[in-house]
Amino acid sequence: MNAMFPARNVAPDYRLVETLNLGVGPLVPALGAARDRLCAELVARGATPILCESWPDMQALNARHRNSWFPLLPTPSSAPAFWLGLVDCEGEVVATHAAVLLDCAASSFGARLADLSALHDPGSAPADEWAFVASEAAHDTRGAVAWIVAGWTRPDWRGAGLFHRLGELVRLVALARWNPKWVVGLVDPETVPVWSGRGGGRRRLEERPGILYHQSGVGRLPLHLMRWGRPAVLLDLEIIAHMSTV
Known part of the structure; x- marks a missing residue:
């Protein structure tokens, strides 16, 4: 803790993002500076960024706020x-973003969606689930992939400038932890306008939903692929001087 970030009460399973160890390497100082900038912006808006490793906690939070939040996609x-x-x-969570690491070296992100292995452990997919993937970019997405999911802001906090700042922060933490080649998201048509503005950063957002997923208990979901390359994430974080090291 320091004078900029006074002590705040958070749940025991939460860790303050502003105190996370970002690892080692030439980008760490720049990542730390970007992290501190984003945390300061969010704290100034009255919200403290935390990290949680518990997926059941995320699922429980989603269930409690189902009236304002889509059901989570399985992972x-x-x-x-x-x-x-x-x-x-x-101490209440008012916004979230999550990240899941997928190994798409042998099979692309698109192929892993189509065979449901991006969504379920082998052999555990419900019998009524299926996915059709027409997105060429999804099939071109290979290597280490950080899949961004569970983006949500509580209705009374919407319009406060939280969503995209938290999105930048989750991409930063994913980059520091996993150094993925790609960061991707699947965007519901209702949410496309949220990502179409400048706040979405240097992402590619497909104009048409190139993925159709039938989720058990939910129904058919048309989804737009959204994708950032590693350099785009670094540029969005204003880490320009270090690009030659990536």
């Missing part, structure tokens, strides 16, 4: 994952 329980939240002065 493999074996895949590394974390989520970031913004906590208000009462």
Whole structure:
């Protein structure tokens, strides 16, 4: 803690993002500076960024706020994952973004969606689930992939400038932890306008939903692929001088 970030009450399973160890390497000082800048912006808006490793906690939070939040897409329980939240002065989580690491070296992100291995552990997909992937970019997305999921802001906090700042922060933490080649998201048509503005950064957002996923208990979901390359994430974080080291 320091004078800029006074002590705040958070749940025991939460860690303050502003105190996270970002690892080692030439980009760490720049990542730390970007992290501190984003945390300061969010704290100034009255929200403290936290990190949680518990996916059941994320699922429980989603269930409690189902009236203002889409059901979570499934993710493999074996895949590394974390989520970031913004906590208000009462200790309540008011916004989230999460990240899941997928190994798409042998099989592209598009192929892993189509065979449901991006969504479920082997052999565990419900019998009524399927996915059709027409997105060429999804099939071109290979290597280490950080999949951004669970973007949500509580209705009374919408319009406060939290969503995209938290999105930048989750991409920063994913980059520091996993150094993915790609960061991707699947965007519901209702949410496309949120990502179409300048706040979405240097992402590619497909104009048409090139993915159709039938989620058990939910129904058919048309989804737009959104994708950032590693250099785009670094540019969005204003880490320009270090690009030659990536």
